Amino acid sequence: MTCLGGALYARGVARSPSPERSPTLGLLLGLIVTLAAVLAYSAYITWQVAGLRKLQSELIDRDRKDSLQLLRIQNDLNLLAVAMRDMIGNDEPYPLTAWSAQFQRIHTDLDDAMRLEARLAPTRTPEQSASLNSSVTQFWDAVDRVFALAAAGREKEAREQIQISLQARQEALGTAVARLLVQNSDNEEQAAQRIIQIYDTVQRQVYVFLAATLAAILLTGFSMIRWNRRLFARMAELSERRSELAQKLIATQESTLRYISRELHDEFGQILTAMGSMLGRAGTHAPEGSALRNDLQEVRQIAQDTLERVRTLSQALHPVMLDEAGLETTLDWYIPTVERQTGIAISYEKRGKPYSLDGNAAVQIYRVLQEALNNVARHSGAKQAWVRLRFLPATLELEVEDHGIGFGGKPAKQGIGLVAMRERSELMGGHLEFSTPAAGGTLLRLIVPRANVEFRDVEFRDKDQG
Secondary structure (H helix, E strand, O other): OOOHHHHHHHHHHHHHOOOOOOOHHHHHHHHHHHHHHHHHHHHHHHHHHHHHHHHHHHHHHHHHHHHHHHHHHHHHHHHHHHHHHHHHHOOOOOHHHHHHHHHHHHHHHHHHHHHHHHHHHHOOOHHHHHHHHHHHHHHHHHHHHHHHHOOOHHHHHHHHHHHHHHHHHHHHHHHHHHHHHHHHHHHHHHHHHHHHHHHHHHHHHHHHHOOOHHHHHHHHHHHHHHHHHHHHHHHHHHHHHHHHHHHHHHHHHHHHHHHHHHHHHHHHHHHHHHHHHHHHHHHHOOOOOHHHHHHHHHHHHHHHHHHHHHEEEEEEEHHHHHHOOOOHHHHHHHHHHHHHHHEEEEEEEEOOOOOOEEEHHHHHHHHHHHHHHHHHHHHOOOOOEEEEEEEEOOEHHHHHEOOOOOOOOOOOOOOHHHHHHHHHHHOOEEEEEOOOOOOOOEEEEEEEEHHHHHHHOOOOHHHOOO
16 A cells, blocks of 8 residues: 555656746746836936926926016006106197106116016026116116206206207117017926926826836736746646546555455464364264363354454455445445443434445445444534435435534544545545534535446446456
8 A cells, every 4th residue: 555655656756747836936036126127217307397397386487477577668668658748749838847756766666677577587587687687777878868958947958868869878778678578478388398308207207108118018917927827837737737636546455455354364264173073073072061072162262252343344444245236235234332331322214216326335334424423422422423324316416414522613623534535525526515514513414426426337436457
């Protein structure tokens, strides 16, 4: 048995392919690369957004505020133009000195606007600022000279200066301010174009990044799927080999137990029977009441008891009636035997219309019941058990129930016996269930398709014969 199992295991190991390399390193590297790409792209997006915010706040907003101040300056220049037109009009009854207060108010507001505009101008060159300031200074110097002439009573000459000098200077200042407004408008348009370009670039890069990320995810997913498929295929192959090995081991075990049982029953049984017969005949030749006759009878009784033990052991290893009379008759003999040996009261119930079972399937069912009752006797502590055999139209069911200590619905530790029972159930294409009945304890249920256990001429022959 051990040598055969070792040989089968060694052959399975020899045929198994070399272990595949784990994908953990590749997946970890892919994760690191993906995270690095995400961090790098996040930093790039943050930098681009910061640039957009700076462009909007430092250029566009300042251009707009500067344009407002330039419009304020332009409005003051327009007020000066209207005032100068009225000053040189022939129908004007007021002296020129009367306009001094209005010019002073405009001068104050214009100086304030110029001061604010000088701080807001984002793209103006120092030469442009100096030229504008110089023109404004020269204009107000000319205004001062005009009002000085008017104060000296030389209004005609003062009006001539307004026409010749002040209006020309005012128009030049208006033209310069208008050019600055156009320049600010151009700057705003250029900044808007830059913002659009940045948005377009970021949008394209987002699409590229999303495509690259999706490709990385798909590549990783396909790698995982491929590796999982290979893993599950390998597991299925190992499971099939394990099932094949278990099948061969169980078949070998049953064959060995059957051989030992027959040897004990036939060889040793016949020898012990012959010894008993010879001792009986020898005893008849000894004098009645003699010590020799008593000794011969005692030895004959020992031989008879040994014969009974050998027959019992033979039946325990492999009941001969399982092959000759079938499962039902074997259970009718086995369950009372277990009751006598263990002291457990076993209630046996059989339902449904019985049908003939294949010999191999009958052995597997008998072994499952044998192991289940052994567990009840050794581990449950129960004094009563219930065995139910149901011949259903589609399945055959075997239940073993006790109200002992149980194991909470599922075995806490998979012993060899439980593993063997599961292996036997799987060999028949059935399954084993463990549950806890309402009264406590353990309920074992073996469910096997009828087609897998019903006797047929071809199916379910001893599979180790091939």
